[in-house]
Amino acid sequence: MTEPPKILEAEAEAADENDRLDRFLASRLADLSRTRVQDLIRQGHLIRQDQLSRGGETIRDPKYRVKQGERFALTLPPPEPSGLRAQEIELDIVYEDDQLLVIDKPAGLVVHPGAGNQDGTLVNALLAHCGSELSGIGGVARPGIVHRLDKETSGLLVVAKTDIAHQSLAAQFADHGKTGDMERRYLAVVWGAPPKPAGTVEAPIGRHPTHRTKMAVVKPDRPDAREAVTHYRVLERFVLEDDEKAPFASLVECTLATGRTHQVRLHMAHLGAPLIGDPLYGKGFKSKIRTLPNHLADVAEGLHRQALHAAHLAFIHPTTDEYLAFDSELPADLDKLITAFKEP
Template structure:
């Protein structure tokens, strides 16, 4: 491969420069390779194939001066490929001055303690007031163009009413690295996630594993345990440890437990569905704990009223550990129980 300049230098170190043109010449080893595959390999480890494919579809990639829109086009030796890196566009969501509990921030990423009630990403019914809006305002010009758009890189999510630790990428490089770590659920890296859940009942074993595939439920929003052979079935494993038992010696009261859940996979609503599947839904869960709502009637006051008034699932992302995408240092972040969940747990402790 040889590289040439067009008007503006195209490479700085190992990184593409936004807003300028890069020209690459294919060698004999490129013959027969897919354009997107070859180009992703030439542009460095920070350029994902998905982003290369997006650039091709946008007409930013040319061969012999002519735009190419076919990502699978076969390369030929001697092809001169130019890539026009677009300037990052303004993010569609607008920045909003929403207070964030920042646990760590550097040039590549930001770690926050998300409060319950905060939606992560704008969407139907929640176009403003989200974590993304808050991050755009907070990070400002420190956000690089992720996928050609100046926005925070969401690599994992917490449900609106789940609190706790989240990491968000600020650069394409960090986004790619963290996305890969979450995609393989830490099997080849140092990713570690632990949640605290207040659940109904007391599991018969102090530790256990729920290995049950998840798929869409009938309403398309919720998830459910489904047969492994179903088309939408996704492998899902949750490990749990009982940390505290409440009301165990007082059979006239509803019992509950504080459980730590560790994810071996990361599916939508995984902990909530898995705990309900084994008969211990999360207290306050409006989607998977409805059948247990009457259990609150067996509690003494004032706990009975507190449980009925609790507005969300009692689930908190306590721990997140991962390897930094550029320094490669192991980072570990913890967030204590939020006040509302701590107060609820204290009520159960009095049983």
């Protein structure tokens, strides 16, 4: 059923005369972004009413200039179905309110349905969990995915429930903390060690020229090159008793200053320290396993995924402006790997 219209009145104290209609309405509807308000106006859902008891005039121009004393009725149609199936899948929900959720995603869970993954994804699970709570993103009843984690990467991920939350979070992730408080930190277990104890990788990323599922560090002047910046520091180096100078592996903390596909995985490989278990960017280092004692080789081979965990996530709440920060402990498989490497 269509929601009853929200009646808004332009008054001298609340809206300056000559204000744009879309800006005026968006400032009074907490769950709608200005883009969504513009769409609703263009679709004919906005009526100007001089007196609420009489018929009104449909206005389809978001740039219409509001005049003092004018009153408007905006009809919010119910969100259109997403076409995706809601599925009851257990989720580790770290935080939830009426605007967003923060999920601690396990390795192996795909975030969004796609070719070969129409079911069993995080989005399918969220559709079941949120149900009618989803106010719709752009008019569609779906959760707002503003960033993704690879299927085999574990850790923290934030999801928007409302249009306004989606818009705010997307802007924060696009900015990546350059002007705000958004922060994403990963823990990675890599072969060997980066060349320096700490540093910054500034290496543009684009599509691999021949491998459709891979990304690559590319020249800045390539048409698809996108800026990619990762700050890193080595937290711990793992060495064997007979070769204490050269670490066979390291635990590295990576902080993103951009958010490109496979960024941490690719940048660590670019430094010559690919992630343990990475099937795309660490294949050439499988021979490393054969140099380890049997018990360490067994643990490394048993990981069955890249050793990458989204351990820290911080951002500003879209509607309360509260600073929210979350930390996720290492999952059991990575904890087992690190524990074994500490005591070779």
